[in-house]
Amino acid sequence: MINRIREHVTRWRHAGYSNVTPTTRRLLEYWADPERDNRVLFCQREAAETAIFAAEVAPRTGDVWIRNDLDTLNAQHNDGLNRVALKMATGSGKTVVMAMLIAWQVLNKIATPQSKTYTKRFLVVTPGLTIRDRLRVLLPSDPDNYFLLRDLVPPELRGGLGQAQIAITNYHTFLPRELAAARGVSRLTKDVLNPGGGPSPFTETDAQVVTRVLRDLGGSQELVVFNDEAHHCYRGRADEVKLAGADRTEATERNEQARVWFSGVAAIKKAVGVKTVYDLSATPFFLRGSGYQEGTLFPWAVSDFSLTDAIESGIVKIPRMPVDDNQVSRTVTYLDLWSQIRDELPKGGRRGQAPLDPTQVPDVLETALRALYGAYQRRFEEWEASAEALTGATPPVFIVVCNNTSVSKWVFDWISASNMREDTRRCARSGIRSAGAVRLGVVGR
Numbered sequence: 001m002i003n004r005i006r007e008h009v010t011r012w013r014h015a016g017y018s019n020v021t022p023t024t025r026r027l028l029e030y031w032a033d034p035e036r037d038n039r040v041l042f043c044q045r046e047a048a049e050t051a052i053f054a055a056e057v058a059p060r061t062g063d064v065w066i067r068n069d070l071d072t073l074n075a076q077h078n079d080g081l082n083r084v085a086l087k088m089a090t091g092s093g094k095t096v097v098m099a100m101l102i103a104w105q106v107l108n109k110i111a112t113p114q115s116k117t118y119t120k121r122f123l124v125v126t127p128g129l130t131i132r133d134r135l136r137v138l139l140p141s142d143p144d145n146y147f148l149l150r151d152l153v154p155p156e157l158r159g160g161l162g163q164a165q166i167a168i169t170n171y172h173t174f175l176p177r178e179l180a181a182a183r184g185v186s187r188l189t190k191d192v193l194n195p196g197g198g199p200s201p202f203t204e205t206d207a208q209v210v211t212r213v214l215r216d217l218g219g220s221q222e223l224v225v226f227n228d229e230a231h232h233c234y235r236g237r238a239d240e241v242k243l244a245g246a247d248r249t250e251a252t253e254r255n256e257q258a259r260v261w262f263s264g265v266a267a268i269k270k271a272v273g274v275k276t277v278y279d280l281s282a283t284p285f286f287l288r289g290s291g292y293q294e295g296t297l298f299p300w301a302v303s304d305f306s307l308t309d310a311i312e313s314g315i316v317k318i319p320r321m322p323v324d325d326n327q328v329s330r331t332v333t334y335l336d337l338w339s340q341i342r343d344e345l346p347k348g349g350r351r352g353q354a355p356l357d358p359t360q361v362p363d364v365l366e367t368a369l370r371a372l373y374g375a376y377q378r379r380f381e382e383w384e385a386s387a388e389a390l391t392g393a394t395p396p397v398f399i400v401v402c403n404n405t406s407v408s409k410w411v412f413d414w415i416s417a418s419n420m421r422e423d424t425r426r427c428a429r430s431g432i433r434s435a436g437a438v439r440l441g442v443v444g445r
Helices: 002-014 022-032 042-061 064-077 094-111 129-138 155-163 187-193 206-213 245-271 307-312 333-344 363-384 405-417 421-429
Strands: 083-088 121-126 165-170 223-228 274-281 301-305 398-402 440-444
Touching: 002 042, 002 301, 022 042, 022 094, 022 155, 042 064, 042 083, 042 094, 042 301, 064 083, 083 094, 094 121, 094 129, 094 155, 094 223, 094 274, 121 129, 121 245, 129 165, 206 245, 223 245, 245 274, 333 363, 363 398, 363 405, 398 405
Parallel strands: 083 274, 083 301, 121 165, 121 223, 223 274, 398 440
Antiparallel strands: none
């Protein structure tokens, strides 16, 4: 389906963007202008073009199969919620694409107020507070907004961006809260007044949750939802795979998060209406325990810019795996490090666990980190002496991927406290940003 849509979008692009509004044509040509100083990456253009083609062009050109297929898939997987997934590798500019689609929607709504295709109201949902704060660049009022910083809107149209109504939240706000009137009421009183154990009269209803989440938007018109890191949002089903232990606990927690996120968007659709939900993710796949085969691409995906494409295009860094470990051996031991240390690592995340002593990491892990960091340090010194460093190019990055947040914090603390810290200070003096170690990234799965 993705490749078939891509063929149609390619022909439409080469034909000069026919069957679009004047506003849409102005934006598309502006983004594609080869003389731009601030070029829009082709992968960003293609994702935005695909979304625009499906919503605005396909109904006018007889390509109704796109809408019909999406309707069928969304009825099967999303209770009829109109979801459109755009798969983009990490680092290829998902936030830029969101800004492009916001500009397309709001400027067309200003030009054609009666059109039901467009809106000025947007809700951006994220998995956490850090990402939510990073997405403030989608607010036209923000001094670092992408509409200006990335030059996404022609000068004569920029004034209209002020009419956009954008709220950015994290999915946790979809959890019903206790009503103000119920605060201070004893648990015994609540049990007496709700003997059946049904929906509590002391917590928000779905409608009240929607009112709170959308209170900064005002009005009652339908809106467009952007799900950032959308692989966290899905409607689960009965698990066909039997899981046990930590895997089962992790899947249960993940499915509950997905349920809250999906139910919240569904409640908004029921209360005020949702034109489209644009899912943006580098990995829009069903995860283990969701009830679907692990790694299955969201069926409602309409475009795909993969990590391999991003690497070949020079947009993201090339990951380098270790090729030696300073050991007297014919094998590279640390390519299979996980199997040697997994039984010595904590099984759960940081929640509810006491901090781990950074001086007590397993010996094999410590030896591996020192050897691998040494290889990274040599590469960094090569970069530091090269012309790239003088131009301010991003330096090499040392990344450790861990099985959960408890282990990632443990490893981060060990690296920060070890004799590698001198390298950190040296790089800080030379103006290179660091985080506990030279360009260190430690992430939990």
